[in-house]
Amino acid sequence: MVGAVFVATREVHVSRLQADHLYKVFGRRPDEAVRRLAAGADREELRAEGTTAAVVDAGFTVEPGQIFVVMGLSGSGKSTLLRMLNGLLEPTAGRVLFDGRDLTALSPRDLRTVRSTKISMVFQHFALFPHRNVLENAGYGLEVQGVPRAEREVRAAEALELCGLAGWEKSWPDELSGGMQQRVGLARALATDADLLLMDESFSALDPLIRRDMQDQLLVLQQRLKKTIVFITHDLNEAMRLGDRIAVMRDGRIVQLGTAEDILVRPADDYVASFIQDVDRSRVLTASAVMTGGATPVDCPADCACQAVGPDTLVADLCAVAARAPHPVTVEDSDGAVLGVVPTERLLAVMGGLGARNAEDADAKEVTVGA
Numbered sequence: 001m002v003g004a005v006f007v008a009t010r011e012v013h014v015s016r017l018q019a020d021h022l023y024k025v026f027g028r029r030p031d032e033a034v035r036r037l038a039a040g041a042d043r044e045e046l047r048a049e050g051t052t053a054a055v056v057d058a059g060f061t062v063e064p065g066q067i068f069v070v071m072g073l074s075g076s077g078k079s080t081l082l083r084m085l086n087g088l089l090e091p092t093a094g095r096v097l098f099d100g101r102d103l104t105a106l107s108p109r110d111l112r113t114v115r116s117t118k119i120s121m122v123f124q125h126f127a128l129f130p131h132r133n134v135l136e137n138a139g140y141g142l143e144v145q146g147v148p149r150a151e152r153e154v155r156a157a158e159a160l161e162l163c164g165l166a167g168w169e170k171s172w173p174d175e176l177s178g179g180m181q182q183r184v185g186l187a188r189a190l191a192t193d194a195d196l197l198l199m200d201e202s203f204s205a206l207d208p209l210i211r212r213d214m215q216d217q218l219l220v221l222q223q224r225l226k227k228t229i230v231f232i233t234h235d236l237n238e239a240m241r242l243g244d245r246i247a248v249m250r251d252g253r254i255v256q257l258g259t260a261e262d263i264l265v266r267p268a269d270d271y272v273a274s275f276i277q278d279v280d281r282s283r284v285l286t287a288s289a290v291m292t293g294g295a296t297p298v299d300c301p302a303d304c305a306c307q308a309v310g311p312d313t314l315v316a317d318l319c320a321v322a323a324r325a326p327h328p329v330t331v332e333d334s335d336g337a338v339l340g341v342v343p344t345e346r347l348l349a350v351m352g353g354l355g356a357r358n359a360e361d362a363d364a365k366e367v368t369v370g371a
């Protein structure tokens with residue numbers, strides 16, 4: 001395979017992305033609005049004066065190789081935040097640090113270079129050029145960078161193969177299904193070899209089955225490529241499937257920042273709690289989140305058919321083991337050391353959503369043991 005040549009010669013490099021007290025205010029007197037917001041002013045108060053606080057004091061770090069998901073309803077400020085991360089929008093206040101460099105302080109020219117070589121965007125509706133074939137579409141970002149045709153074609157073909165589109169290079173966009181077109185968009189972003197991928201509702205327009213398939217594909221690709229990814233969605237299930245960490249946005253502010261498990265087990269407020277009701281907890285929570293730490297495993301006979309599980313076992317799989325076991329399931333680390341035990345009542349309580357809605361709840365505190 002020709003593509004391998006480029007994989008081998010391009011060095012693998014990953015980047016850290018940081019947002020530091022980021023604000024974006026549209027409308028009148030934005031600086032004054034930032035001062036008032038920082039002092040606790042309400043977004044609605046400003047709205048009444050014709051000022052929109054689209055992003056308010058956003059701060060987070062995306063570690064190299066992580067998928068960071070920004071989740072929130074329409075209008076909560078997700079796209080505005082994303083556009084500040086790649087320098088398309090200038091923050092009203094705050095900084096964006098990429099590889100330790102302050103993007104907001106770069107000259108327009110340096111910013112353009114960073115944007116075209118280090119950052120790739122994938123949108124919800126990926127506009128392919130109808131009169132260019134799939135290979136030319138996938139190589140478009142490289143064309144913009146001035147990469148010579150021969151290298152462009154090899155790298156674009158390699159990216160298409162990564163996205164499951166080998167054999168479609170000579171096809172025209174209108175010969176492809178919506179899901180395949182979206183994969184061409186993803187291939188275009190991957191072909192440039194950017195460290196940072198910014199994905200704005202990239203899968204939101206797809207049918208549920210194709211969407212799930214794309215999520216799986218992204219996770220598989222990410223294991224290989226280890227990009228730094230910011231993925232925007234309004235769907236909490238999608239957020240939880242993809243995100244190493246998730247920021248939940250409401251009215252321009254990040255109201256919770258944590259892992260899928262943090263959000264399910266300890267929602268920051270009633271707003272976040274209202275979202276998690278529809279989430280399939282059995283496919284998010286793991287044995288480590290539901291076990292009772294420090295408990296002694298049952299002393300069972302040598303011929304007992306029971307089976308220990310690892311701490312990362314999904315609760316869905318844990319249930320299947322528990323259903324066959326004659327006693328509570330033991331959780332062990334890879335060296336066989338006992339980490340805890342999962343009493344059946346606890347498994348049922350967690351599946352039923354008990355102890356996860358209210359952090360004051362004694363049960364919720366217990367659920368966090370070992371998490």
Ligand SMILES: Nc1ncnc2c1ncn2[C@@H]1O[C@H](COP(=O)(O)OP(=O)(O)O)[C@@H](O)[C@H]1O
Pocket residue numbers: 026027052053054072073074075076077078079080081
């Ligand atoms: N260029 C703009 N001028 C004025 N208001 C804007 C502009 N872009 C976005 N907004 C407002 O900022 C808020 C956040 O929008 P957006 O970031 O697009 O949210 P999301 O992507 O979460 O749907 C909305 O109230 C939107 O109307």
Ligand SMILES: [Mg+2]
Pocket residue numbers: 078079080
């Ligand atoms: Mg948006």
